[in-house]
Amino acid sequence: MNVARLTRRSVLAGVPILGAGALAVRASATPGAQLAAAAPPTVHGGVGHTRAAGHSAASGHARFRGGEVDHAANGFDPHAVLRDFDRGATRRLPSGRVLREWTLVSGDQDVELAPGVRFPAWSYNGRIPGPTLRAREGERVRVTFVNGSDHPHTIHFHGLHAAVADGTHGAGAGVVAPGRRAVYEFDAEPFGLHLYHCHARPLAEHIAKGLYGAFVIDPREGRPDADELVMVMNGFDTNFDRANEVYAVNSIGFAYLERPIEVARDELVRIYLVNALEYDLLNSFHVHGHFFHYFPTGTAREPAEYTDTVMQCQGQRGIAELCFPRTGRFMFHAHQSEFAELGWQGLFEVRDGLAGVAGLCRV
Numbered sequence: 001m002n003v004a005r006l007t008r009r010s011v012l013a014g015v016p017i018l019g020a021g022a023l024a025v026r027a028s029a030t031p032g033a034q035l036a037a038a039a040p041p042t043v044h045g046g047v048g049h050t051r052a053a054g055h056s057a058a059s060g061h062a063r064f065r066g067g068e069v070d071h072a073a074n075g076f077d078p079h080a081v082l083r084d085f086d087r088g089a090t091r092r093l094p095s096g097r098v099l100r101e102w103t104l105v106s107g108d109q110d111v112e113l114a115p116g117v118r119f120p121a122w123s124y125n126g127r128i129p130g131p132t133l134r135a136r137e138g139e140r141v142r143v144t145f146v147n148g149s150d151h152p153h154t155i156h157f158h159g160l161h162a163a164v165a166d167g168t169h170g171a172g173a174g175v176v177a178p179g180r181r182a183v184y185e186f187d188a189e190p191f192g193l194h195l196y197h198c199h200a201r202p203l204a205e206h207i208a209k210g211l212y213g214a215f216v217i218d219p220r221e222g223r224p225d226a227d228e229l230v231m232v233m234n235g236f237d238t239n240f241d242r243a244n245e246v247y248a249v250n251s252i253g254f255a256y257l258e259r260p261i262e263v264a265r266d267e268l269v270r271i272y273l274v275n276a277l278e279y280d281l282l283n284s285f286h287v288h289g290h291f292f293h294y295f296p297t298g299t300a301r302e303p304a305e306y307t308d309t310v311m312q313c314q315g316q317r318g319i320a321e322l323c324f325p326r327t328g329r330f331m332f333h334a335h336q337s338e339f340a341e342l343g344w345q346g347l348f349e350v351r352d353g354l355a356g357v358a359g360l361c362r363v
């Protein structure tokens with residue numbers, strides 16, 4: 001195979017291989033079979049490596065055909081990212097209002113996206129997606145950004161704020177040079193699910209390299225208790241041809257297929273779903289055997305839709321609420337089948353006897 005000419009589209013044209021792989025995954029739960037076939041370690045042009053045979057199959061590692069991803073070496077585990085909300089540090093201002101503060105540090109970071117498929121990423125706080133920042137409606141928010149990368153970056157927040165609080169060319173602190181810092185301060189509004197990302201040029205590259213994260217603003221009165229999951233849909237252009245070779249939720253292809261997401265039967269599950277994908281106009285989320293209530297951008301108290309599939313354009317996000325009345329394994333995936341075959345698919349494992357984290361399901 002001519003590696004230099006290997007692109008996602010040419011890989012996907014290998015229908016017999018992919019077709020067999022797809023069947024293998026569904027029939028035998030062999031996660032990553034297609035990705036291993038379609039995106040060998042050499043796919044991204046020379047910086048890949050092959051993990052030594054016989055590497056420990058310790059729990060916490062996503063195993064794929066031909067190897068496994070070392071989450072510890074990556075510095076983050078997609079299963080931890082799923083339920084990790086960063087509420088920062090708070091103190092009372094003289095006015096009595098809450099000031100909520102975070103520090104985000106950008107860095108250059110090699111990430112193993114699938115066994116042997118390494119990618120020279122950029123990250124906030126050593127993980128992709130960056131920390132899920134969580135504030136409450138009406139609080140004052142202050143984010144100190146330290147650029148620890150060798151490249152200029154920013155943080156641009158979605159939400160309502162003054163021009164000076166923006167992080168982009170020609171506004172506010174502008175682009176932050178390596179070694180420099182900037183402070184973004186604004187009110188947390190409106191409530192909903194937002195995102196933040198780098199806005200340096202070239203924009204698509206700065207986002208595609210991994211500089212983004214979810215930003216949750218809870219309504220003043222809160223939301224019903226639920227088992228809350230953050231799913232940032234993303235992808236990676238491992239051979240720099242402005243098309244993605246790996247697709248995922250929270251960066252690691254097939255991670256939730258290899259190790260399903262455990263949820264409790266009859267408990268409310270709330271998914272904060274964000275589309276941070278570059279180079280593809282649309283992404284989508286589909287769950288088997290269930291419907292969910294969908295709140296676009298999370299800004300309304302009543303759902304806009306009751307469905308089993310939702311699509312999001314680049315930068316769109318929304319909240320999905322559902323419950324699982326039956327135990328067993330239920331797949332979820334992008335309904336763009338090629339995305340699913342290149343990593344964006346996983347399983348919910350619905351169980352009895354899990355420690356309750358949420359109230360009884362109300363949807």
Ligand SMILES: [Cu+2]
Binds near residue numbers: 152153199206207211
């Ligand atoms: Cu950047």
